[in-house]
Amino acid sequence: MEYTVQKLARIAGISARALRYYDEIGILKPARINSSGYRIYGKAEVDRLQQILFYKELGVGLDRVREIIDSPSFDSLVALYEHRRQLLDQKIRLEQLINSVDQTITEKEGGRAMRDSEKFAGFKQRLIEENEKKYGQEIREKYGYETVDQSNQALKGMSQEQYKQFEELGQQVLSTLEEAIATGDPGGELAQKTAGLHARWLTISWGNYSREAHAGLAQMYVDDPRFTAFYDEKVQAGATTFLRDAVLIYTGTRFCS
Amino acid sequence: MEYTVQKLARIAGISARALRYYDEIGILKPARINSSGYRIYGKAEVDRLQQILFYKELGVGLDRVREIIDSPSFDSLVALYEHRRQLLDQKIRLEQLINSVDQTITEKEGGRAMRDSEKFAGFKQRLIEENEKKYGQEIREKYGYETVDQSNQALKGMSQEQYKQFEELGQQVLSTLEEAIATGDPGGELAQKTAGLHARWLTISWGNYSREAHAGLAQMYVDDPRFTAFYDEKVQAGATTFLRDAVLIYTGTRFCS
């Protein structure tokens, strides 16, 4: 039941260097050092390592891991809740990045070089988002969710010109969808372009865009016979399912049905 | 139209140190160095910096940014697609982490200490996920999405004992939902617990869990009169909307309706 670094490293699936590092920072010290200076780990250390790796697996930093496993269970729960919040924040940031990349891609695909004004608009957008991140929650806590919802609603009844784009896009979605189905590959370039167009269509109709909602809607299309009828008749049989698959891939949603 | 480091830094919203670093790694060199050794930037450098910051904003690393802006537009599109994929991978990883944290939280809240077998099961789970990450796409490309779907389907018709849990959970969801509504706060502890129970309920019924799908379903509940009727009658009026709000917060979904 005694292990040297490499043996423990192998059963734990990490590197020997990592173990030496854990020793160095004091988060996991060997049970004893043998006469040759070798690190010898025992059962207790295996258990502790298991715990360390478990929390690390959750993406917790080593410092925080130490706090968690060296403190009573009450604290660990709080720490986990806090960690969860941080993960969610990261996720939101990632989603914003993905949306931005999507926008850039569609703009570039349109062959239209970005003009300076748009670049600066991007900067403004960034500022707004930063603001949202910093104060959004505070605002929500102060005024409740309904206010935010309402201000989102306010974005809806905006311009008149968008309606034309909206209609056009709707047609474009249908036509590219038809082409895409011919390729048979919902992960293919055409299908992804279709999903992108569909995303823009949604963006206009909802005033904003979230990939969850996009994926959810695509699934709803399939589940709701009215939508299924619409796409399957406007394009061809199976079109709705194909669109859903394309959208699920586009939004990065894992398989969930 | 000529700027020193700090002036440029101010209009670009970054630090002077960053500019010096960009010079150091050669991604943005000043137009010239004046007689006192000061870095002097011109219009061209402003434009280039704008580009750099734009891509950096998308989360692209500086090395890749350099590749993108120093190559024709074709390459940049490919790079963007690739970058998008990486972001999606990161996002999926984050979601897995969040799910794990959720599980740990519910387990800890249940007051039940994790047994060693479960710890190791977690490790196995990790291995499976790693495998999925490494080879999942390859498999999908080889055998198409349907195979993966089918193997997912296979997970569904599993145990018989789960059905009991499933029924029980359904009742629990309803009862905690009722308590939660009494508090009036969809972000509160009880409401989040309800959402957690609902998540577990889904996990069992679907064989796996994705937070997008969860959020999407919650929204669907509100949109679909059959579901609305179910929850609003089983619990009380407005229960469906409350559950949706709780789930949206639980899943970290931004407001999208």
Next chain:
DNA sequence: TATTGACCTTAACGCTGCGTAAAGGTTTAT
């Protein structure tokens, strides 16, 4: 028994994208 190969040790640099001194020169305003 000598040698090989598989272990073990410490020490120290490297990676990203800068933040943050430290130690000193330049320009501008008062």
Next chain:
DNA sequence: ATAAACCTTTACGCAGCGTTAAGGTCAATA
């Protein structure tokens, strides 16, 4: 003239190890 506000280079620090480098230890084999 002097202070304030710039500018410069140099270099350590951050997380979590990976990766040599330079050298001891242990078990088995020729």
